[in-house]
Amino acid sequence: MSRTADPAAPRRAPTMADVAQVAGVSHQTVSRVLSDHPNVRDTTRAEVLRAIEALGYRRNSSARALVTRRTLTLGVVACNPTLFGPASTLFGLEEAARDEGYMVSAVTLRRHTPKALADAIDHLSDWGVEGIVVIVPEREAVAALAELKLPFPLVTVEGGHGLPIPGVSVDQELGARLVTGHLLAGGHRTVWHVAGPQNWLEAEARVQGWRATLEEAGVEVPPPLVGDWTPLSGYRAGQELAGRVSAGSGRRGSPEVSAVFVANDQMALGVLRAFREAGLSVPGQVAIAGFDDIPEAEFFAPPLTTVRQDFTAVGQASIRLLVDQLESGTTRGGERVVIEPRLIVRSSSNPS
Incomplete structure (x- = not known):
């Protein structure tokens, strides 16, 4: 007696082998297309991309990390994220990271003690982030950063004054x-x-x-x-x-x-x-x-x-500083990027 698939059963996610079979190419060719390897004919690349779209294939980031030893994930530690400034900065960072091809893993803090900051960085390190942006608006948090031994590149936002750590701030x-x-x-x-x-x-x-x-x-x-x-x-x-x-x-x-x-x-x-x-x-x-x-x-x-x-500009500059360090393998020391603010005049100060 033949068995039929249960339509209510969860559908198996397509694999790279499925893409290769549909496109009529080898597993290695699919891998080359995904990594944008130059030695792939345009017609073959087009066939593989059509198969990817038809199957709804999504690359397994965990498997990729095992091969490349890169997670393409950046960490963010945000202090007081319920306030407009830190919340807007966090949003700008996430948007800028996506534009650079990175995911973001965030830890939010209400208290900025040295232990809380160290625990947050340890947590992100355990999750395999490649670098961290820390939104440090309080003097206590900046002092805590100075005491930490950092295992990866780090960029500060609105903090880090006087520290040998690159940072971005609004003037x-x-x-x-x-x-x-x-x-x-x-x-x-x-x-x-x-x-x-x-x-x-x-x-x-x-x-x-x-x-x-x-x-x-x-x-x-x-x-x-x-x-x-x-x-x-x-x-x-x-x-x-x-x-x-x-x-x-x-x-x-x-x-x-x-x-x-x-x-x-x-x-x-x-x-x-x-x-x-x-x-x-x-x-x-x-x-x-x-x-x-x-x-x-x-x-x-x-x-x-x-x-x-301009929180969008803050996010873009912060992520760019971090990614530049990751791609170059060098640190930027105390390099700082300063974003100019803009005065918006409305009627609360301007009698008409």
Whole structure:
């Protein structure tokens, strides 16, 4: 009695031998086509490619790794991936890696202790990654990297300052200078600042750019208020600033609050709410600007002036630095790629 295949049974994945049989060539010829070997006739190559498409053949990456000793997989360690900046950077890295023909294996961290970072790198090493990109926005994480012995090439994003490790970053100080200069050009006597967490390198650079611009303009530098990147911390800072807003001089000897640079757009959202609840007009009484240009920024009330970071360019530069090291077999030392930000002017700082 003959047996018939069960249509509900799982279909066996096609193999290289199946491709060879359908194309009428040898297993070795299929392998040469897949590796883009030059010694294959065009007609034969076309037959093999047609067979691959007809069968839906997919190369077994594990088998390939055994032969070539390459996994074509890159690792990423991302700190605080729920925040817009790290999340957007991670997406840009994954997209750039695919364009270069690599897969990405990511480990996300909420705490950046030396042990957590070392464990993440060990985990990725066990999975056979060829190199790693580490998004290290906090000073603690950068210090931890300096203590690690790395078994493969590594590139840092927004960190690694002073380390003999190649890295990519947005020019945070320039972004802060652009937005602070824009607010001063609007006729404000000074610009207040709601800063990010003090242990974040990006927040530190934005404070430096803001402060330097005010000092160069010869205007008073108000004490910065410190937040934690969240709208709630921005709201609380906005409540404090709202109490200082007046038509004349500031309270307790502080300069008048008529312009505020907020270190990220989420905190700026909180500041806007606090000002709205206090009955303050933006930008009529107080001009506000943020940083990051999150997708929602242009839909704030009013639309938010901010600084745009090119996370696609960050991802491409980071992956290119890593792949160049893998392909050349050399390290790049402390080479750094710096991406320029762009000021986006909207009505929160620009009365019409």
